[in-house]
Amino acid sequence: MPVPIVLLAVLAAGCAPTTAGQAGTAQTQDTPAQEAAAHTPSPAPSPEGGHRGASDKSGSLSSSGDFTQDGKRAIVYDRKLAPQGARASITVESSSGQTLSSLVVEGLLPDRAYGAHLHTKPCGAKPDDSGPHYQHEKGEASAANEVWLDFTTDSTGAGRATARNAWTFSPGHRPHSLVIHAKQTTASGPQAGEAGARVACLTLG
16 A cells, blocks of 8 residues: 555654754763763761761861960970971871871071971970870881971071871871971981980970
């Protein structure tokens, strides 16, 4: 039986492809970034009911202050090596398998090398009150097991240092102070970890 001309026209129209310039829905191709976003799982809910994202930290410490002889947070022990107006600022971020420590100092003697480490106890009236170096695992005195932030000041007495360690603080075991020393740290040998007298101390928050 001959197919009516009207039916042939309808079938032809139904088989024609749809393009962005014609009636219908245009097809688009996701970019690689869009595809990645579409397949990124949602953050797991936190115990508090929100979402715990990648920016959450297992340990965050910071402190800053001018070193004074009667200070509680920032104390100076050697005014010759840390003159009036000397100050320091430190931030420590410990998360995702690493600890990043950043130190900035101002007002120290110009063009001079100093040692600096994180210590186990808060600062006190006596230099030794801050205790020994903080160690991730007790025993080895090294830049890998401790946090060393040695620096050399510029012509204005300012300096900065950064340390990155491949571990995070354990619960209940973290540093409580930054101590600036008179000499840079001995890296190896029987005196490894030593850096001379304690010049100033900054208690961490």
